[in-house]
Amino acid sequence: MMRTRFAPSPNGPLHLGHAYAALVAHDTARARGGSFALRIEDIDGERSRAELVEEFLLDLQWLGLEWDGAPIFQSHRLPGYAAAGERLKAMDVLYPCNCTRAEIAAAATKFGPDGPVYPGTCRNRHVDPTGAAWRLDTGRAMALTGPLEWVDEIAGRRDATPMIFGDVVLLRKDLPASYHLAATLDDAADGVTLVTRGMDLFPASHIHRLLQALLDLPVPTWLHHPLLVEPDGRKLAKRRGSPSLGDCRRAGEDGRAIATALREGRFPAGISLSQGIHQTP
Incomplete structure (x- = not known):
């Protein structure tokens, strides 16, 4: 059975970019009769805020998404x-x-x-x-x-060039593991067969493929999807104050209607879908 995951970090509220990424992972799994996991990447030291985890769960439920099994926490895997x-x-x-x-x-x-x-x-x-x-x-x-x-469902077969x-x-000096190591180990431990994530992480798959080979881990397929971007072309980001899902939820907006709009490619004014991709050799 295929398995996908959505893996947010609780260092800031979720925004529409996260919603889009969660929808891609959730809908792909559901369309193919697979399962969808929720993983909380909570090892980012003092930046990780435990109170945001419950907000994440409420946001995803508000969008109409359901995950299989209990949420998985990186902090349990040190x-x-x-x-x-x-x-x-x-x-x-x-x-x-x-x-x-x-x-x-x-x-x-x-x-x-x-x-x-x-x-x-x-x-x-x-x-x-x-x-x-x-x-x-x-x-x-x-x-x-x-x-x-390694293979991406959009870009096709790629030679791994981690160099x-x-x-x-x-x-890391300040954390138990880097994103590269933790995400690679977690995807293997969680049985993820299709890694869905934004195009900004396309190059990271070269390193992850190398780690899989070194550590004898199973090799998934990847699907790097487009990103939601601001008018200046930058991706939505917590640190720049992109509108949060929690604010929309508390304001009484319809989360399922927002999810439908994102699926249909209808985005708020000033937000668009970037088709660009960093495709390294």
Whole structure:
């Protein structure tokens, strides 16, 4: 049976962009006789706010969405992230790094999907691992796995090119795991067979495919959907105050009518659907 998931982080209220992403995951599963999981990605330190979880549940119910099983919480999976980190260390594909963002920006000569590409400063030098981040030696990892592919339902078959990110952080100084490691492990643990998410995360699938190969995880198919964007072309974002679903719900608006409008491609004035995609080789 196919399985999708919607995985919001409780560091701010949900907005219409989240509603669209949840609808894609929910409706795809329902149309294909599959199941739909709700995962709360709540390991973002002090930014995660427990009180928002109940708001998320109310927002999704207000939209008319139902998930299968109880909500899943990343915060219950910290031992699994640590174990995966130790396994990767034993494979000699992780190394400690104490470089600051400013140091990386000053030394970087390339730019990737996340900005300046880490130049490998700590890769071949002794670094005290106490309080350090741990980076994936992408070149060494690819040498272990050999060439890899992954499939997106819209973009088709892709060669995995994780080198576009450089050596990404997998175990952060301030959090139990990075998005790349946690999301990859969680999707495997949750039995997700179709990863639906916005086009802005298209490049991340190159790294996730590599982690799946290193950790012997099942390989899903991906579906990167368009994004709802503001008039200036930027995606809707919590930090820029995009209208929240909770505000609309409390104002007495009809959530199911909003869901129908989103499904039919009818968006509020000033919001449009971006078809652009970052399709790396």
